[in-house]
Amino acid sequence: MVAPYRPLPVSFYARDTVTVARELLGKYLVLDAPEPRIGRISETEAYPGITDRASHSSRGRTERTQPLFGPPGIIYVYMIYGMYYCCNVVTDTPESGGAVLIRAVEPLTGLTGKTSGPGLVCKAYGIDKSFNGQSIVTSRLTVCQLPDESLPLVVALPRVGIDYAGPDKELLYRFRIADPGRLV
DNA sequence: TCATTGATGGTCT
DNA sequence: GACCATCAATGAG
Numbered sequence: 001m002v003a004p005y006r007p008l009p010v011s012f013y014a015r016d017t018v019t020v021a022r023e024l025l026g027k028y029l030v031l032d033a034p035e036p037r038i039g040r041i042s043e044t045e046a047y048p049g050i051t052d053r054a055s056h057s058s059r060g061r062t063e064r065t066q067p068l069f070g071p072p073g074i075i076y077v078y079m080i081y082g083m084y085y086c087c088n089v090v091t092d093t094p095e096s097g098g099a100v101l102i103r104a105v106e107p108l109t110g111l112t113g114k115t116s117g118p119g120l121v122c123k124a125y126g127i128d129k130s131f132n133g134q135s136i137v138t139s140r141l142t143v144c145q146l147p148d149e150s151l152p153l154v155v156a157l158p159r160v161g162i163d164y165a166g167p168d169k170e171l172l173y174r175f176r177i178a179d180p181g182r183l184v
Numbered sequence: 185t186c187a188t189t190g191a192t193g194g195t196c197t
Numbered sequence: 198g199a200c201c202a203t204c205a206a207t208g209a210g
Binding site for chain 2: 198199200201203204205206207208209210
């Protein structure tokens, strides 16, 4: 573990997916390594599960979506467009199939290149499919908070790149830390 | 500044 | 064979 960062407990993830997505903002994504990589989570998306057509788990249980139907606090990594990985954390109950996508972090320590966008977050942390199915609480990759944490101001927006999801694409399930220098 | 497009491969039908 | 929870480079305005 990287002092003074403390991993959030499994109970944090064992709650409603939208709540977890909101509360992940301002927390820290920490890769424990000889040279730790640390960033502050600034954008997430909630994929509540089988009742949401944008969630991978709504298409049913397959080999790829298996982790989504496991216990909360599991890392779900998949490849998209043949070139990028996306990093999710499984939430709620195993039956829900819910998860939260980590879309962007603000780099703090040991991160090179841009980190705004799910593909870039994975690239900057070196996250690949070997992280799939691991624990976000006990593996090298954790989400942490500091002892003196304060809650950031949050903006809700529609999710990105899910035109196929029908009415569910309108849901305000994307969350971002409010940036005083930007309107949206 | 904004819209368009090419790169690229796993997953599902 | 179609579809993708994306990004960077390009070119027009």
